[in-house]
Amino acid sequence: xxxxxxxxxxxxxxxxxxxxxxxxxxxxxxxxxxxxxxxxxxxxxxxxxxxxxxxxxxxxxxxxxxxxxxxxxxxxxxxxxxxxxxxxxxxxxxxxxxxxxxxxxxxxxxxxxxxxxxxxxxxxxxxxxxxxxxxxxxxxxxxxxxxxxxxxxxxxxxxxxxxxxxxxxxxxxxxxxxxxxxxxxxxxxxxxxxxxxxxxxxxxxxxxxxxxxxxxxxxxxxxxxxxxxxxxxxxxxxxxxxxxxxxxxxxxxxxxxxxxxxxxxxxxxxxxxxxxxxxxxxxxxxxxxxxxxxxxxxxxxxxxxxxxxxxxxxxxxxxxxxxxxxxxxxxxxxxxxxxxxxxxxx
Amino acid sequence: xxxxxxxxxxxxxxxxxxxxxxxxxxxxxxxxxxxxxxxxxxxxxxxxxxxxxxxxxxxxxxxxxxxxxxxxxxxxxxxxxxxxxxxxxxxxxxxxxxxxxxxxxxxxxxxxxxxxxxxxxxxxxxxxxxxxxxxxxxxxxxxxxxxxxxxxxxxxxxxxxxxxxxxxxxxxxxxxxxxxxxxxxxxxxxxxxxxxxxxxxxxxxxxxxxxxxxxxxxxxxxxxxxxxxxxxxxxxxxxxxxxxxxxxxxxxxxxxxxxxxxxxxxxxxxxxxxxxxxxx
Numbered sequence: 245x246x247x248x249x250x251x252x253x254x255x256x257x258x259x260x261x262x263x264x265x266x267x268x269x270x271x272x273x274x275x276x277x278x279x280x281x282x283x284x285x286x287x288x289x290x291x292x293x294x295x296x297x298x299x300x301x302x303x304x305x306x307x308x309x310x311x312x313x314x315x316x317x318x319x320x321x322x323x324x325x326x327x328x329x330x331x332x333x334x335x336x337x338x339x340x341x342x343x344x345x346x347x348x349x350x351x352x353x354x355x356x357x358x359x360x361x362x363x364x365x366x367x368x369x370x371x372x373x374x375x376x377x378x379x380x381x382x383x384x385x386x387x388x389x390x391x392x393x394x395x396x397x398x399x400x401x402x403x404x405x406x407x408x409x410x411x412x413x414x415x416x417x418x419x420x421x422x423x424x425x426x427x428x429x430x431x432x433x434x435x436x437x438x439x440x441x442x443x444x445x446x447x448x449x450x451x452x453x454x455x456x457x458x459x460x461x462x463x464x465x466x467x468x469x470x471x472x473x474x475x476x477x478x479x480x481x482x483x484x485x486x487x488x489x490x491x492x493x494x495x496x497x498x499x500x501x502x503x504x505x506x507x508x509x510x511x512x513x514x515x516x517x518x519x520x521x522x523x524x525x526x527x528x529x530x531x532x533x534x535x536x537x538x539x540x541x542x543x544x545x546x547x548x549x550x551x552x553x554x555x556x557x558x559x560x561x562x563x564x565x566x567x568x569x570x571x572x573x574x575x576x577x578x579x580x581x582x583x584x585x586x587x588x589x590x
Numbered sequence: 591x592x593x594x595x596x597x598x599x600x601x602x603x604x605x606x607x608x609x610x611x612x613x614x615x616x617x618x619x620x621x622x623x624x625x626x627x628x629x630x631x632x633x634x635x636x637x638x639x640x641x642x643x644x645x646x647x648x649x650x651x652x653x654x655x656x657x658x659x660x661x662x663x664x665x666x667x668x669x670x671x672x673x674x675x676x677x678x679x680x681x682x683x684x685x686x687x688x689x690x691x692x693x694x695x696x697x698x699x700x701x702x703x704x705x706x707x708x709x710x711x712x713x714x715x716x717x718x719x720x721x722x723x724x725x726x727x728x729x730x731x732x733x734x735x736x737x738x739x740x741x742x743x744x745x746x747x748x749x750x751x752x753x754x755x756x757x758x759x760x761x762x763x764x765x766x767x768x769x770x771x772x773x774x775x776x777x778x779x780x781x782x783x784x785x786x787x788x789x790x791x792x793x794x795x796x797x798x799x800x801x802x803x804x805x806x807x808x809x810x811x812x813x814x815x816x817x818x819x820x821x822x823x824x825x826x827x828x829x830x831x832x833x834x835x836x837x838x839x840x841x842x843x844x845x846x847x848x849x850x851x852x853x854x855x856x857x858x859x860x861x862x863x864x865x866x867x868x869x870x
Contacts, residue, residue, distance in 0.1 A: 258684040258685070258740075259684075262659075263658060264659070382781070384782050385782075385790055385792065422658060423658065468761065468763045469758070469762055469765035469792050470765070472591065472763065472764050472765040472780075473780070473781055476591035476656075476765075477613065477617055479617065479656055480591070481591045482591075483682075483741075484741075484763060487761055488684075
């Protein structure tokens with residue numbers, strides 16, 4: 245775990261230090277000094293929260309960091325939930341919002357000297373529709389509903405227009421940070437996907453290792469170009485600390501038991517102090533959980549892996565057969581639904 | 591984030607459309623510029639017997655910049671003082687050979703690549719301007735790029751030798767797309783222009799793609815200098831892809847893409863056999 249921490253700090257130091265500031269120090273409408281340096285795509289999950297925690301250690305304490313958390317209006321689902329929980333604001337029911345707030349609270353407690361801004365980006369259905377053609381055009385030639393769903397989340401997160409709380413009141417706020425950090429890559433490195441656990445159950449570490457290595461190779465053939473087009477159009481640059489070459493090389497060379505914690509007695513990465521409780525951390529991405537624990541972020545270290553429900557960010561119109569007809573689906577309809585359930589957002 | 595546009599055509603210059611310019615400027619609001627070049631193989635190599643038709647290629651480069659490494663904006667496309675190279679770079683070279691570049695990384699990478707091409711030796715017919723030097727120059731550039739750690743997409747044109755090189759980093763972190771149209775033109779761009787029927791594809795990330803403008807349309811005149819099987823036809827242009835090296839003078843785990851790819855290759859080979867390499 246010490247090696248992971250060192251390499252992740254190195255990776256972050258390239259990506260968060262010395263970002264030039266272009267502001268003239270005029271406060272924006274919310275009364276806060278503008279942050280034109282760093283924002284983090286923040287679902288509140290383990291990956292991005294560890295990045296936030298480590299970025300805090302690297303940056304001068306007077307520099308603010310924005311945490312961008314997106315939630316979409318999904319009238320069909322949220323109406324049902326609202327009735328059962330009596331929650332007034334539908335967006336607060338989204339799982340990413342709930343995790344986001346929990347992790348934000350922990351960050352402010354563990355790192356009180358930092359000015360964290362938790363930017364809640366709530367997107368009503370009408371606004372999703374308004375930008376639909378733009379997002380489809382940006383992600384081209386990707387053209388499936390799953391692409392659209394993920395790209396919507398990235399597009400509106402990168403736009404960074406939402407609200408922050410000032411003295412308990414919500415104020416409109418748009419981040420002017422030019423650099424965004426994304427936690428993408430941690431799942432590939434540290435066996436975060438459910439299918440990694442399946443591979444392990446099926447064939448032990450050999451099988452798991454093959455899955456992991458294929459994931460790293462496939463990164464080049466996947467979606468980062470699409471994500472670049474969708475997010476950079478807001479004049480921001482996304483950086484992926486987990487996709488640092490040195491960190492990737494180390495991760496591929498590290499024995500899998502040290503990384504994942506999938507049932508190998510005698511391979512527990514050591515954690516100082518309350519070892520009993522840390523031993524109960526979930527096996528997936530164990531080394532990252534141990535790092536979070538060591539850095540004082542115990543709640544996020546214990547967070548259960550959510551079966552990422554596509555309904556969190558997907559749109560009600562996915563039931564619309566007209567759309568299914570309009571957009572070519574590389575997968576057959578059955579496999580498309582299966583892939584939809586496994587869609588990973590951040 | 592920056593924006594890159596480069597078009598090659600046998601007919602005339604193909605500038606970016608209004609919509610494409612708007613999208614590129616949205617990505618890179620800090621500066622924009624364009625360069626137009628006409629390459630005539632006969633003028634470049636007067637010793638070569640002239641062909642019947644003038645085989646000129648018209649190149650247009652358009653770049654926008656989002657400046658994030660210093661408060662001073664480096665305008666692109668970059669050109670060297672001698673006017674030999676034009677360079678468009680959308681990327682971050684966090685380190686070159688493990689060392690953080692001093693000064694602006696665009697300049698550092700430009701120097702790295704032009705030096706590598708300058709040092710590329712070819713003792714066959716025609717020297718480094720000869721047809722036979724095309725393939726080694728492409729592999730030399732792929733080697734040079736693999737010394738960089740960081741995301742990128744780039745386009746580099748060698749005016750003197752008439753070669754265009756372009757590509758993305760192995761992990762594909764920056765967008766670069768290509769459009770081949772029936773109108774004798776090839777367009778390389780960070781973003782697409784909105785025409786759904788325009789036959790755009792994302793560029794493969796396996797290596798550096800190269801076009802030798804001396805060759806275009808004259809594949810049959812290669813005289814054995816290049817194995818035709820290495821070339822792919824993209825519209826009217828023959829494209830070679832020089833893969834990023836999987837081995838190099840480095841240790842496993844070193845902080846650049848060569849080290850990473852070496853690690854990946856070695857571990858895969860030990861498990862599934864060398865035939866798996868073709869998957870890459």
